[in-house]
Amino acid sequence: MRSSDMHEEAEAMLEYNEKRGKIVVIPGTVDARKTTTLKKQVLGHLSRGQRGLVVVFGDDIAYKKWPERQRDRGKIESLIVTSTAELSGYLSQRTGLQFVGIDNAHLSGPELVSICRRLAWNGAIVYIAGQTQDRLRRAYHTMIGLMALADEIWHPFPAPRCYFCGYSVAPLVQLTSRQIPLDGQPNEVDWSRVEPRSVMAVPCCRGCFTYSSEDAIVGRLQDLGLDTTQERHTEITGSLELVTGPMFSGKTFTAIGMAEYITRVRRRVAVFVHGEATKKSKLVSHSGSEWKPAHRVANAREVWDQVLESPRPEWVIIDEAQFFDPDLVPICVYLAQLGYQVFVSGVNLYWSEEPFGPVPELMALADRAYLLTAMCSRNDCKEPATRTLRRSASGLPAEYGSLPEKDPGGKEKGYEPRCSKHYLVPGHPAYATVDLALE
Ligand SMILES: [Zn+2]
Numbered sequence: 001m002r003s004s005d006m007h008e009e010a011e012a013m014l015e016y017n018e019k020r021g022k023i024v025v026i027p028g029t030v031d032a033r034k035t036t037t038l039k040k041q042v043l044g045h046l047s048r049g050q051r052g053l054v055v056v057f058g059d060d061i062a063y064k065k066w067p068e069r070q071r072d073r074g075k076i077e078s079l080i081v082t083s084t085a086e087l088s089g090y091l092s093q094r095t096g097l098q099f100v101g102i103d104n105a106h107l108s109g110p111e112l113v114s115i116c117r118r119l120a121w122n123g124a125i126v127y128i129a130g131q132t133q134d135r136l137r138r139a140y141h142t143m144i145g146l147m148a149l150a151d152e153i154w155h156p157f158p159a160p161r162c163y164f165c166g167y168s169v170a171p172l173v174q175l176t177s178r179q180i181p182l183d184g185q186p187n188e189v190d191w192s193r194v195e196p197r198s199v200m201a202v203p204c205c206r207g208c209f210t211y212s213s214e215d216a217i218v219g220r221l222q223d224l225g226l227d228t229t230q231e232r233h234t235e236i237t238g239s240l241e242l243v244t245g246p247m248f249s250g251k252t253f254t255a256i257g258m259a260e261y262i263t264r265v266r267r268r269v270a271v272f273v274h275g276e277a278t279k280k281s282k283l284v285s286h287s288g289s290e291w292k293p294a295h296r297v298a299n300a301r302e303v304w305d306q307v308l309e310s311p312r313p314e315w316v317i318i319d320e321a322q323f324f325d326p327d328l329v330p331i332c333v334y335l336a337q338l339g340y341q342v343f344v345s346g347v348n349l350y351w352s353e354e355p356f357g358p359v360p361e362l363m364a365l366a367d368r369a370y371l372l373t374a375m376c377s378r379n380d381c382k383e384p385a386t387r388t389l390r391r392s393a394s395g396l397p398a399e400y401g402s403l404p405e406k407d408p409g410g411k412e413k414g415y416e417p418r419c420s421k422h423y424l425v426p427g428h429p430a431y432a433t434v435d436l437a438l439e
Pocket residue numbers: 162163164165166167168204205206207208209
């Protein structure tokens with residue numbers, strides 16, 4: 001029997017969760033209009049007469065007003081919570097939610113990830129708004145988990161601009177005193193004389209950001225024994241961009257296009273690829289396009305060493321980032337801080353729907369994370385694919401925890417892009433017990 005026939009026969013036996021909803025993440029700094037975006041979606045669902053819930057984490061009164069007003073009009077249910085346990089308790093008595101909006105998700109515990117997963121599994125469209133990193137450049141764990149699982153990522157548009165220079169895109173959050181003039185720099189503030197109530201958080205670019213002595217990125221690099229007293233590479237503000245998505249979604253193709261473009265405008269580029277992904281010193285996309293030369297490296301440390309060697313590139317492109325060690329995260333962020341334009345591509349989710357390597361954390365710390373999609377491999381499906389399904393030799397989706405099979409050439413096989421409706425991992429613990437009694 002041909003393998004495609006076998007796949008079709010196996011497919012016919014499976015029952016996919018066609019009523020599965022989706023997870024939409026709205027990330028951004030303060031003042032990125034995340035709440036406005038969330039509210040617009042909720043009002044859209046209400047205008048279609050759908051039933052839903054709005055959840056606000058934390059105790060900031062400003063965020064509670066609009067959902068409470070809608071609730072008082074009897075339009076929605078709203079819930080102000082400080083813990084995910086409260087939310088779980090509430091959901092256990094609810095059925096038939098068509099949409100759920102969650103604001104300030106970064107203030108919740110990491111259990112929110114599995115709650116959202118199950119809400120989507122039970123058919124709800126889940127919108128999640130939240131900041132992705134704090135002012136010490138630590139990514140919020142909840143947001144890492146949710147961005148990895150997202151079917152869609154909606155970055156605010158237009159992007160928030162830096163409060164200090166008013167020019168560059170602002171991925172960071174800087175605390176400042178309300179009294180400081182618009183053209184002032186944050187480091188001119190005498191913090192000992194600032195009253196706590198007059199402090200506010202503002203969006204800030206990498207160029208204007210004041211690095212705290214407790215800065216998490218610098219701390220991680222020092223723990224690795226790397227020299228963090230590097231001179232700024234250029235006066236230009238650096239950036240960190242990421243393209244991610246399942247297999248066959250065109251990530252390497254995009255990285256190659258980027259490298260070609262940078263060369264055309266006569267900038268210096270250094271391209272890196274992880275040695276586990278290829279045996280050759282070049283990038284090759286599934287569609288057959290190529291880029292060489294690329295540095296084939298075994299770990300993130302080699303990227304650091306080669307970039308900081310002269311002649312220094314202006315652009316740094318890193319492909320197959322999912323195979324790298326976690327050190328890739330502070331190294332990419334630090335290079336952006338020095339003024340490099342860093343462009344990373346890699347798979348965000350392992351075939352068993354778990355975060356793949358350092359990519360999800362990079363999604364949270366990047367200025368922009370573009371989630372590319374492939375075409376769902378089911379012939380009858382029109383949804384974009386955000387997952388990678390793995391088939392076992394029998395043609396059925398691989399069991400959770402099973403090891404990938406290799407063909408005689410040593411290549412792993414049996415991967416297909418799938419939408420989240422046509423995606424299954426039998427035995428996955430996240431779906432083993434569904435304690436939320438939703439329909
Ligand atoms: Zn700035």
